[in-house]
Amino acid sequence: MKNIVVIGGGIxxxxxxxxxxxTGNRVTIIERDNKLGGKLNNWYCLFPDFKKSDEILNYIKNxxxxxxxxxxxxxxxxxxERNGNTWLVHTENAICKADAVIIATGYxxxxxxxxxxxxxxxxxxxxxxxxxxQRFREGNFLTSYGKKPERIAIVHCVGSRDEKxxxxxCSKVCCVTGVKQAIEINKFLPDAQIFCFYMDLRMYDKFxxxxxxxxxxxxxxxxxxxRVSEVSETPDQHLSIKTEDTLSGRxxxxxxxxxxxxxxxxxKKNTKEIADKFxxxxxxSGFLKSKDFHIGAGILTQxxxxxAGTCIAPMSIKETIENARSTAFQVNEYLKTL
Amino acid sequence: xxxxxxxxxxFLAGTIYLFAVIIGRFIRWFLGLSKIDKIRIRKxxxxxxxxxxxxxxxxxxxxxxxxxxxxKLLGYMHMSFAxxxxxxxxxxxxxxxxxxxxxxxxxxHSIFYRYFITEQTDFPGHVFFAxxxxxLLFYVLSGVLLAYFKRFKSKLFGMKKTTRMRYGDHIxxxxxxxxxxxxxxxxxxxxxIYANGSPIFNAIGAFAGQYLPLxxxxxxxxxxxxxxxxxxxxxxxxxxxxxxxxxxxxxFLKNWGIRLKKRVNTFTMAEVYSCSRCGVCIDxxxxxxxxxxxxxxxxxxxxxxxxxxxxEVLFNCLLCGKCQEICPVGIDVNNLRxxxxxxxxxxxxSSYDYLETGIAKKSDVVYFAGCMTHLTPAIKKAMxxxxxxxxxxxxxxxETKAPCCGRPLMLAGQFDAAQKLIDNNQKLxxxxxxxxxVVSCPICYKVFKEDYMMPDVEVRHHSEYILDLVxxxxxxxxxxDKKIVYHDPCELGRGSGIYEQPRELLSYSNNLVPINxxxxxAMCCGGxxxxxxxxxxxxxxxxxxxxNEFASYNPDYVVTSCPLCKKTFAKTDILPVKDIAEVVxxxxxNKN
Numbered sequence: 001m002k003n004i005v006v007i008g009g010g011i012x013x014x015x016x017x018x019x020x021x022x023t024g025n026r027v028t029i030i031e032r033d034n035k036l037g038g039k040l041n042n043w044y045c046l047f048p049d050f051k052k053s054d055e056i057l058n059y060i061k062n063x064x065x066x067x068x069x070x071x072x073x074x075x076x077x078x079x080x081e082r083n084g085n086t087w088l089v090h091t092e093n094a095i096c097k098a099d100a101v102i103i104a105t106g107y108x109x110x111x112x113x114x115x116x117x118x119x120x121x122x123x124x125x126x127x128x129x130x131x132x133x134q135r136f137r138e139g140n141f142l143t144s145y146g147k148k149p150e151r152i153a154i155v156h157c158v159g160s161r162d163e164k165x166x167x168x169x170c171s172k173v174c175c176v177t178g179v180k181q182a183i184e185i186n187k188f189l190p191d192a193q194i195f196c197f198y199m200d201l202r203m204y205d206k207f208x209x210x211x212x213x214x215x216x217x218x219x220x221x222x223x224x225x226x227r228v229s230e231v232s233e234t235p236d237q238h239l240s241i242k243t244e245d246t247l248s249g250r251x252x253x254x255x256x257x258x259x260x261x262x263x264x265x266x267x268k269k270n271t272k273e274i275a276d277k278f279x280x281x282x283x284x285s286g287f288l289k290s291k292d293f294h295i296g297a298g299i300l301t302q303x304x305x306x307x308a309g310t311c312i313a314p315m316s317i318k319e320t321i322e323n324a325r326s327t328a329f330q331v332n333e334y335l336k337t338l
Numbered sequence: 339x340x341x342x343x344x345x346x347x348x349f350l351a352g353t354i355y356l357f358a359v360i361i362g363r364f365i366r367w368f369l370g371l372s373k374i375d376k377i378r379i380r381k382x383x384x385x386x387x388x389x390x391x392x393x394x395x396x397x398x399x400x401x402x403x404x405x406x407x408x409x410k411l412l413g414y415m416h417m418s419f420a421x422x423x424x425x426x427x428x429x430x431x432x433x434x435x436x437x438x439x440x441x442x443x444x445x446x447h448s449i450f451y452r453y454f455i456t457e458q459t460d461f462p463g464h465v466f467f468a469x470x471x472x473x474l475l476f477y478v479l480s481g482v483l484l485a486y487f488k489r490f491k492s493k494l495f496g497m498k499k500t501t502r503m504r505y506g507d508h509i510x511x512x513x514x515x516x517x518x519x520x521x522x523x524x525x526x527x528x529x530x531i532y533a534n535g536s537p538i539f540n541a542i543g544a545f546a547g548q549y550l551p552l553x554x555x556x557x558x559x560x561x562x563x564x565x566x567x568x569x570x571x572x573x574x575x576x577x578x579x580x581x582x583x584x585x586x587x588x589x590f591l592k593n594w595g596i597r598l599k600k601r602v603n604t605f606t607m608a609e610v611y612s613c614s615r616c617g618v619c620i621d622x623x624x625x626x627x628x629x630x631x632x633x634x635x636x637x638x639x640x641x642x643x644x645x646x647x648x649x650e651v652l653f654n655c656l657l658c659g660k661c662q663e664i665c666p667v668g669i670d671v672n673n674l675r676x677x678x679x680x681x682x683x684x685x686x687x688s689s690y691d692y693l694e695t696g697i698a699k700k701s702d703v704v705y706f707a708g709c710m711t712h713l714t715p716a717i718k719k720a721m722x723x724x725x726x727x728x729x730x731x732x733x734x735x736x737e738t739k740a741p742c743c744g745r746p747l748m749l750a751g752q753f754d755a756a757q758k759l760i761d762n763n764q765k766l767x768x769x770x771x772x773x774x775x776v777v778s779c780p781i782c783y784k785v786f787k788e789d790y791m792m793p794d795v796e797v798r799h800h801s802e803y804i805l806d807l808v809x810x811x812x813x814x815x816x817x818x819d820k821k822i823v824y825h826d827p828c829e830l831g832r833g834s835g836i837y838e839q840p841r842e843l844l845s846y847s848n849n850l851v852p853i854n855x856x857x858x859x860a861m862c863c864g865g866x867x868x869x870x871x872x873x874x875x876x877x878x879x880x881x882x883x884x885x886n887e888f889a890s891y892n893p894d895y896v897v898t899s900c901p902l903c904k905k906t907f908a909k910t911d912i913l914p915v916k917d918i919a920e921v922v923x924x925x926x927x928n929k930n
Binding site: 111114116117119122123163164165166229230231232233234235240 | 712713715718719874878904905909910
């Protein structure tokens, strides 16, 4: 029986842990939060089918309860040492022996205050998609002035594909998140006008394109091609945005009540530290570097260390689960060689 | 024809040619100046500025104080050449006139003294003169030796780079390097034959005479010396060595108040020729870090002179002014570059006919945020809080409709278009009746200060203005335990000389840590809009390097007073960055 340590107890961490336990290994999860589930805990529902995120959380809970997996909550990796083929992973109050370590630390949302011109945390009615999910959960749609918003803008690619904030890559899931949230808002606030400001819409997966079409045809969402350059507050308690409609080639100004920023995915600071502790390479983008992008995305550049989920690259929930399963397979292949 | 009568002709020809060219150039430069500049010269000529210029010429032209301060070895090298050679000429003349007992002697006897004066001399101080001249020769030779090392091993000078040369430069450089060793051998040779040097040289000469046919070497050596001088003097006007005379000329013109005023004129050439290509500006330039190695000031000056300046070089510059600050000659390189840029963009014309005249609000203070501040709304919000809190009767001029201050157009040489914006804004400001204009952006600050005609309106950058408010008791600040470093924006610091006010303001509340590269030496954030050629990746290298330097002081955050610097630094995500106004807002003591 081999020992496996999984760092991170989000979707990827739990799924890969269960897969490893299922194939007869002794598994420990190190989670720094006080509960499993990661960012999903704060989400309301998922694209493309509006499945409640709680359903996925329940799936995780049920699944993990079937196995004898040790879960260390409120724990952080302090140190990692390699002794031959064995890793010693130190947390605050324990040392875990591992034949293989799986990093599943996930991502962090791009800090939208870094795009100061968009006014996040300066104007109360500028929020991120994560804040919006929280509002869906709470059923709170009022502006900070206590009014029902009449005009809402959703700004795509905040901190993604943006050389100006050192992030050259695409976060992949924000496009469809924006479309999903636009439809949800329309369901809650049928009278509100909703505008999506995008560069191009990357509807890459099953049902995404259909969702985009539905948004336009049935929910009257307006899509304007152009990046928002500036958000400001007008003296009459509205927001004003500046952009260019690049299809008509005209600069435009628009008055709004609420702006939702689709902040991209970034590597966590914490992932960077863990990568350094295990001597794992990272890409220029900050994400963990796979040994082979095509045939072994979960295998990292350090022997006995693997990765699952969004610490490798931006992924949707579905892809994260698939990726975790594939990593588990690769870890088992590796364990056979020991 | 006897050898004695003609061997100095090459030297003589070189000298005459050199001075003819120099005087010709000086006259051409003078004639090309504007009428006002000519009046400035006439007025300045009989003023104390002329005396100042003489002193500055000695200090920088001969002694090279400024260069010595920047780089000791380089300063010594330049000083040994300039001062040593100058004294060789002066002391040589005194020696010769002492020998003849009159000032009326054939001039070549002073230049080629040991060749002509072969008898044993006994005028008072002759031994002193012999020693003095030989000492001076050694002094110059020490500089030659350093120059030799510098050319091949510039790292010895602590310089990463030294200037690249062209074909003509090589001729001049070689002849310059040969002048003093040749002179040394000439003197040894003469001393060996005639024993007319100092006892030391005589002994060396006698020793050399045992092995070498000094008699037959004498004339070729002295002839070579003369020819070498001649070649150097002829090459001088076409190489960087022209700076020896041009620099003196520049010092006088500069002190008499001549500046480049938005357009190129012959003063450009007076500046260009003053550059000694010492290379100090190359190392001062941050662009090196990003691998940009062909657009530093020395190369621009060289390219202007050689008429091969490309846009790639001209526009690949942050205009941060670090090289200007450190330039030993004090060449106004930023202005020089800006005027060159203007010549290339004059053809474009933007129309601002659509500008509408707004309505001014009567107030005591006008606040102008500027476009960059609108892109950093936290600064705008902080400023409004400060203005509200201090109870000022103010008008936020560009709150909804945001006119441009005109600076970008000014820098692009579109004076007519810029003037339309300036007139429009100026009318509004004057209509408001305000006595103070507060701006948040150092880029705007400079144009309001320099190009607007509002003699009764005081233009204040917000760092100065908030300090005034605190001093007048309109704002009270409480103590904070935050440790901070302050970044001097180029336009506010080197550009406008505002270093102390922000520091004083920050010291009211915070623990302000002094850093190594601050004030005049402050680095550019890398975001400068002046550089039209740099890539975003190259910019990021510059920004990260500066932020990492700040991070080495472990501050809680970095404070600056320019929206562009703030934005540039913030995106590196290395340390939190705040504007000085935001820091003040955090520390305002609420009046109850």
